[in-house]
Amino acid sequence: YASPVIGKLPVASVDTGHILKILEPIWKNKSETASRLRGRVENTIINFMALDLTAEHKMLLALALKAQKNAHAPYSNFKVGAAIIDENAQLHASCNVENAAYPLGQCAEAGAISAMIASGSKKIKQILITSPNDEFCPPCGGCRQKIAEFADKQTEVHLATQSGNIKTVKFTELLPLAF
Numbered sequence: 001y002a003s004p005v006i007g008k009l010p011v012a013s014v015d016t017g018h019i020l021k022i023l024e025p026i027w028k029n030k031s032e033t034a035s036r037l038r039g040r041v042e043n044t045i046i047n048f049m050a051l052d053l054t055a056e057h058k059m060l061l062a063l064a065l066k067a068q069k070n071a072h073a074p075y076s077n078f079k080v081g082a083a084i085i086d087e088n089a090q091l092h093a094s095c096n097v098e099n100a101a102y103p104l105g106q107c108a109e110a111g112a113i114s115a116m117i118a119s120g121s122k123k124i125k126q127i128l129i130t131s132p133n134d135e136f137c138p139p140c141g142g143c144r145q146k147i148a149e150f151a152d153k154q155t156e157v158h159l160a161t162q163s164g165n166i167k168t169v170k171f172t173e174l175l176p177l178a179f
């Protein structure tokens, strides 16, 4: 990917708990949206090193990391997290969920999309994917098609690694000439 790395933060040392505390109303009280929580997240002096990380990055990252910890990936040992901000500024997160019939496992992105659709939203404004290692984990081909269903020309995909690199690409860069 040609896109520059826009932020760097040592994920292992990040106190996501602090941001998750601010984000708690999202899963305790569904009426809270990312835009209403934005200011509180932005004003949080947290261990995030990269000054150019937006509040949206921080929220998506904290949620994806939280979901990633719960991934059920005993077959691949490859835990992935994904988080979405939709057109209503609602946040959704999920992780990969595998089972003994290997091909039937579900990717983290698919789970986050399902949560978004079940909540009544239709548009992925931003999606962030946390890899389990120091490499970026761009969505698989199948997930690109799933994202395409709910993306537009502005949709951004943020890729985050455990060593703290985050880079942003336009979804159209990931799936040109989409069906």
Ligand code: THU
Pocket (backbone or CB within 6 Å): 073, 076, 078, 079, 080, 095, 096, 097, 098, 105, 106, 107, 108, 109, 129, 137, 138, 139, 140, 143
């Ligand atoms: N996986 C995801 O959840 N998202 C991706 O973008 C790539 C791969 C999952 C599928 C499987 O459970 C594991 O990672 C190994 O491929």
